[in-house]
Amino acid sequence: MRDLPPVLRVFSGLLVLFALSLAAPLLTAVVTGDGLWPSYLTSLLVGVAMGAALFWRLRAHRQELQPRHGLLLVCAVWVLLPLYACLPILLVAAQLDYPLSFLGAYFEAVSGLTTTGATVLSGLDHMPASLNLWRTFMQWLGGMGILILAVAILPMLGVGGGQAFRAEVAGPIKDTKLTPRITQTAKGLWAVYLSMSVACFLAFWAGGMGALDALMHMFATVSLGGLSAYDASFGQFDSPLLETIAMVFMLVASCNFALYFVAMRKHDLRRIWADVEMRATLTTMLLGGLLVSVYLWIMDVYDLPHALRFGMFNTISIASTTGFATTDYLAWPVFAPLLMLLLSCMTASAGSTGGGIKMLRLLILLQQARRELVRLAHPRVINPVRLGQTVIDNHVIFSVLAFVLFYVAALVLLSLLLVLSGLDLVTAFSAVLASLNCMGPGLGVVGPASSYAVLNDFQLTVCTVAMLLGRLEILSMMVVLMPSFWRR
């Protein structure tokens, strides 16, 4: 238990920063005059006070963090911060007389900070702008955290084979201690993330969105979160231009941010396209979108231009685990949404804010499967697993495989729980998959035209657990729950 104080000390700092970010909806509430400012102000003050008090109590525990602290910290951030983030949501709901349970609020907060973008709220069009801003802003903040998690922390800990791209980031960063390394990496990644955010906001704005809409949908796009301020999601704008802009930014944001960062440092953009994972991610999304479009055209759902417009946007949105929709694609023949859901399991890059198994792991798995076939045909051939020029170590393959095992096990067990609770098989399976992939809309009654509000508290809890497991790459959460983790 002596691991907890130094971790909580860092966490308390993050809590203060997170509470301060409530200034954004507070400001919006004041400007729009929706009368919700007391909720945000109270929450802000409570958060700052709690964080400061915790920080003060633990001031003696300033020490260098070890890798095991990293595991504890990421669990604390994604499990405990949403607990605090419930406060403004519940206060606002109370002010609006909107019925919302604590579990519903926690679901909403986890969904935001994990960039899942599933929602239990309906009637978004009539919600005050300050609330929608806060919901989408949480995704953007979550995205900042996820980048550090995915590029710096999990690879350093060797969670789920992330070691495979450790070398990539280690290149420009020489420091070997945990905190300075993470700090340096964070600065670089956030520079990329901020530039992308500014570009996306300006593009949406120039493309015809109002400033507030542009801001909120930029938050949801570059973080691959996919929450919209409208029940009709991105379909609200009905604009091929805006859809194209969103597609470009979803494609860009689905790739490894460490690549952009390294390419910027070395002033060498060719490095980006040389990356095997990046090419695979982009190819999968574009070919997947094309396949769905052609299928929709063949099945006479749309004429060719509309098939391309709807097929490409919704497939790229789901495959990148963003989760925007421009139409209720559950009305399409079931092969299309099923393929899109399948793509969401494996398309996003390992260093992005996307979810699922990640393309890097898929490539390693495919190479490992190929190696086994070659070994059977020619037992004496030496035959390492390669990714581009890099030979992948057996340890990495084992980590990747453990990750996939836990992923499948979580999918099966959580789906069974939902079926046991009375949901039909398709809804249960797709809700767990969409949550585990931090994607958002599922099939059945949790589809893009519906919301998670139809689920009861137990079912919401299962989905919340799935989002957390998916975001923490399962293993980080499992290991902290092991009793032997706490024995030194």
Add this chain to the structure above:
Amino acid sequence: MRDLPPVLRVFSGLLVLFALSLAAPLLTAVVTGDGLWPSYLTSLLVGVAMGAALFWRLRAHRQELQPRHGLLLVCAVWVLLPLYACLPILLVAAQLDYPLSFLGAYFEAVSGLTTTGATVLSGLDHMPASLNLWRTFMQWLGGMGILILAVAILPMLGVGGGQAFRAEVAGPIKDTKLTPRITQTAKGLWAVYLSMSVACFLAFWAGGMGALDALMHMFATVSLGGLSAYDASFGQFDSPLLETIAMVFMLVASCNFALYFVAMRKHDLRRIWADVEMRATLTTMLLGGLLVSVYLWIMDVYDLPHALRFGMFNTISIASTTGFATTDYLAWPVFAPLLMLLLSCMTASAGSTGGGIKMLRLLILLQQARRELVRLAHPRVINPVRLGQTVIDNHVIFSVLAFVLFYVAALVLLSLLLVLSGLDLVTAFSAVLASLNCMGPGLGVVGPASSYAVLNDFQLTVCTVAMLLGRLEILSMMVVLMPSFWRR
């Protein structure tokens, strides 16, 4: 291509033996006077003639078989023998004026020889006894082949981690050459299989079945095939005694036959219960059955005695991949059939005639997952994967993982194909899973009260491929399809 002649030479011998086994339905046809003897006799003669001609042509190719020949031989046996086995089925169908396509007949033959037990025929109660005898007898013959495949051939080739129990069989068998080893193993396994068959037949007969019913249902039980002579499957007998007998034999037949064989040789029955996999298989089936029974009781589907009777029998039948049913369990709340289907993926032992991932592989996977968690918590601890007393080599783990990858990939891709062909998601997924596990009945429209006759030719082909992939442990079939396999 020079690998083919020695393999086809052995295959031609097996073809002759298989053709001669048509003597059984021929005799039944003569005794019952159903007039179908010309179909069986013609088929028998054609098979013997083809086999003998092939054998004669290849008489010069008598040579010691290499492991790669083993891969080719198992593919030839399960892909080509059913092709010949279509002949009597189609001739009988023609004599009976029963409409049956070639693909339907091939499906039926593959289903028999892989001990899947799915059927495209309906109105079984009115089929001539000789045909039902032949269908169930094919399962029993298939079981003989599968035992050799699972205990001797695949482990020797290292397919899917079968190396893990190679030592177990290698114990009593000293010869290191392929053919004599396999011959010796075969004799031992078949002695076990025959004893079990005789015991099962006598038990069914003593329990009240007619001699012919006892014979046919013995064939389907000890092979874990699950084809019945009745549309109501095992429910036809409505006898708790017979159901109990069947349960005992399904439990016994789900365990590793090599264990029984070694225990018999060493006159030491304690070895059997000492086996980790065996205990896990039996525990899973019994606890699974109990769980389903209690669930049915809680959900008020039955009173407690009936819940136990129906829950235990159907769960053990599905988990062991037999596929008998005593009621239409799709009428139960969906959690129960779903859990049963899930158990069928992983309960049967690696050295049995069952299908799916197999308990041995599951145990190795669980150990590997545990190892990865321990490594994350304590990076410096050395931490091998153990099964009982045995340390599992990394090569074995890699093989197991490759198997599971292909299993999941086959499941996903073949399900997508069925969805693309117009089936609903639940039917598509469960039909592929039931075929891949060589189990039989699925959910949706291919449930226990229905048959695969509702599928069209394309859908039947997909299921046939799934049965073959499942039976040949996927990798054996994939490797033979690789172009590089044919380059030396």
